[in-house]
Amino acid sequence: MRLLLTTTALIVLSLISLLIGASDLSLAGLVSGDEGQQATQILLVSRIPRTLSLILAGMAMAVAGTIMQMLTQNRFVEPSTAGTVESASLGLLIVTLLAPESPVVVKMVAAAACALAGTALFLRILRLIPLRSVLTVPLVGIMLGGVISAITTFFAYRFDLLQSLNAWTTGDFSGVLRGRYELLWVAFALMVLAYFAADRLTLAGMGRDFTTNLGLRYRSVVSLGLVIVAMVTATIVVTIGMLPFLGLIVPNVVSLMIGDNMRRSLPWIAALGAGLVLACDIIGRVVYYPYEVPIGTIMGIVGSGLFLILLLKGRERLA
Amino acid sequence: MIEVANATKTYGDTIVVRDVSLTIPRRGITSIIGPNGAGKSTLLSMISRLMPMSAGTVTVEGLDVTSTPSDVLAKRLSILRQDNRIASRLTVRDLVEFGRYPYSKGRLTVEDRDHASRAISFLGLELLADRFLDELSGGQRQRAYVAMVLCQDTDYVLFDEPLNNLDMKHAVGMMKLLRQAADALDKTIVLVLHDINFASCYSDYIVAMRDGTIVRHGTPDAIMTSAVIQEVYGMNVEVQEIRGRKISVYYM
Numbered sequence: 001m002r003l004l005l006t007t008t009a010l011i012v013l014s015l016i017s018l019l020i021g022a023s024d025l026s027l028a029g030l031v032s033g034d035e036g037q038q039a040t041q042i043l044l045v046s047r048i049p050r051t052l053s054l055i056l057a058g059m060a061m062a063v064a065g066t067i068m069q070m071l072t073q074n075r076f077v078e079p080s081t082a083g084t085v086e087s088a089s090l091g092l093l094i095v096t097l098l099a100p101e102s103p104v105v106v107k108m109v110a111a112a113a114c115a116l117a118g119t120a121l122f123l124r125i126l127r128l129i130p131l132r133s134v135l136t137v138p139l140v141g142i143m144l145g146g147v148i149s150a151i152t153t154f155f156a157y158r159f160d161l162l163q164s165l166n167a168w169t170t171g172d173f174s175g176v177l178r179g180r181y182e183l184l185w186v187a188f189a190l191m192v193l194a195y196f197a198a199d200r201l202t203l204a205g206m207g208r209d210f211t212t213n214l215g216l217r218y219r220s221v222v223s224l225g226l227v228i229v230a231m232v233t234a235t236i237v238v239t240i241g242m243l244p245f246l247g248l249i250v251p252n253v254v255s256l257m258i259g260d261n262m263r264r265s266l267p268w269i270a271a272l273g274a275g276l277v278l279a280c281d282i283i284g285r286v287v288y289y290p291y292e293v294p295i296g297t298i299m300g301i302v303g304s305g306l307f308l309i310l311l312l313k314g315r316e317r318l319a
Numbered sequence: 320m321i322e323v324a325n326a327t328k329t330y331g332d333t334i335v336v337r338d339v340s341l342t343i344p345r346r347g348i349t350s351i352i353g354p355n356g357a358g359k360s361t362l363l364s365m366i367s368r369l370m371p372m373s374a375g376t377v378t379v380e381g382l383d384v385t386s387t388p389s390d391v392l393a394k395r396l397s398i399l400r401q402d403n404r405i406a407s408r409l410t411v412r413d414l415v416e417f418g419r420y421p422y423s424k425g426r427l428t429v430e431d432r433d434h435a436s437r438a439i440s441f442l443g444l445e446l447l448a449d450r451f452l453d454e455l456s457g458g459q460r461q462r463a464y465v466a467m468v469l470c471q472d473t474d475y476v477l478f479d480e481p482l483n484n485l486d487m488k489h490a491v492g493m494m495k496l497l498r499q500a501a502d503a504l505d506k507t508i509v510l511v512l513h514d515i516n517f518a519s520c521y522s523d524y525i526v527a528m529r530d531g532t533i534v535r536h537g538t539p540d541a542i543m544t545s546a547v548i549q550e551v552y553g554m555n556v557e558v559q560e561i562r563g564r565k566i567s568v569y570y571m
Binding site: 075 | 368389390394405408410413418424451468471
């Protein structure tokens with residue numbers, strides 16, 4: 001029942017997402033003659049890629065957030081509170097400075113490599129801090145992210161790339177066209193990989209001792225998770241730009257609804273992630289029509305609101 | 320049989336476990352006792368390959384724990400440490416079913432599910448099976464962890480302070496249950512226990528540690544004497560026999 005409802009909601013959101021925009025597009029227009037041809041063109045070149053990229057990015061970011069939370073055993077961690085996003089941006093900046101003409105795949109790989117290094121550094125710092133409380137973990141991540149982003153900003157400023165930097169750190173789907181979003185399918189493949197490794201990742205979420213006791217190498221599970229998170233983050237930063245809060249809210253909501261057994265929760269996390277991004281994008285396109293408010297801004301507002309509710313509800317639950 | 324040979328653990332200059340050699344026989348309950356900081360938990364962690372040794376070897380049924388593939392070992396030996404905090408929201412059934420991971424690798428068979436159900440009812444958790452761990456009391460959660468480890472169905476089961484978080488009634492219940500697991504399910508159970516009277520009443524064999532070494536080992540009758548307790552804990556206590564069991568009166 002819940003599944004049916006969620007699927008319907010997703011389909012409706014996708015349809016709305018396809019039909020709204022600066023140029024008129026109606027289902028009726030699509031089937032009629034000349035106008036139809038133009039409409040089909042818009043649909044194929046701009047709308048479908050946009051809607052697809054929204055869905056893919058939303059799913060992937062939510063899944064990446066979940067994996068981060070499993071690896072750190074902390075509910076308040078996601079790629080943007082773990083230095084991952086900042087590291088990816090740094091990688092992107094480096095490759096833009098050194099080899100500005102490189103194809104997008106190369107940029108993505110460079111960003112992923114940096115994201116991996118940054119997140120591994122984050123986990124390493126966590127291991128070195130004794131007696132960590134629940135909130136020190138994301139705080140450490142945010143501080144680390146701050147340091148890395150300071151370095152990035154410094155060089156971006158020096159080399160006059162602040163605008164590009166801004167594009168990477170604020171999610172924006174308005175530039176999505178056919179041929180410029182396909183990299184997101186990499187993120188999709190990574191999600192499928194995460195689903196295959198769902199049991200292992202859930203186990204890692206139970207901690208090193210449980211994982212070892214059940215015969216798994218904790219380190220290799222963590223590495224696998226890290227690679228998935230780093231690559232997902234890198235693809236999203238390269239194609240869309242950062243989507244804040246998504247990786248924080250969706251996993252937490254799903255956790256409250258159906259728990260953290262990832263074999264069961266992952267489809268929900270993906271669906272909810274896609275739905276939330278679609279909804280925020282629709283809001284961003286409608287409130288200031290025909291102009292667009294970047295989705296990063298809307299996500300920030302909607303996300304922080306939801307997050308507050310979640311925190312307060314969580315306290316209720318504990319009491 | 321678990322054989323520990325010259326096991327040593329050092330952190331910098333501090334030696335936590337010093338050249339310990341020990342044979343734990345197959346079947347029955349062996350309890351490791353000793354004052355705080357004696358190295359009991361460290362020894363248990365090294366036996367169960369959760370912690371690397373600085374020197375020495377441990378074999379379980381001839382398998383060297385440091386070189387045997389972890390997933391092979393996971394079908395022979397299981398361990399539950401103390402103070403387990405699982406941040407994930409898992410149901411009791413999810414948790415217990417994960418005990419089958421060494422066999423199922425995530426794809427549970429009917430047989431795996433049967434094992435899980437048996438473990439759940441063995442620990443009396445039927446009514447809580449679909450509840451999330453964070454909705455349980457400390458004692459219920461402890462029982463869920465124990466159910467998971469038993470569901471792993473290994474010949475050797477190691478527990479570090481299994482009576483943590485349990486009140487009198489549940490502590491006694493847990494010890495009886497472990498006794499039953501040893502006798503009826505033919506398990507070899509190794510416990511780290513704080514309360515020497517529980518060790519006295521329920522174990523077949525007691526290992527007493529102090530300052531990282533084994534001071535004494537033997538049957539409960541041999542260990543539960545004023546002289547040995549004085550030697551291990553540095554405390555003068557009276558030992559009385561109640562219903563055929565040696566009980567030390569150390570409360571005053």
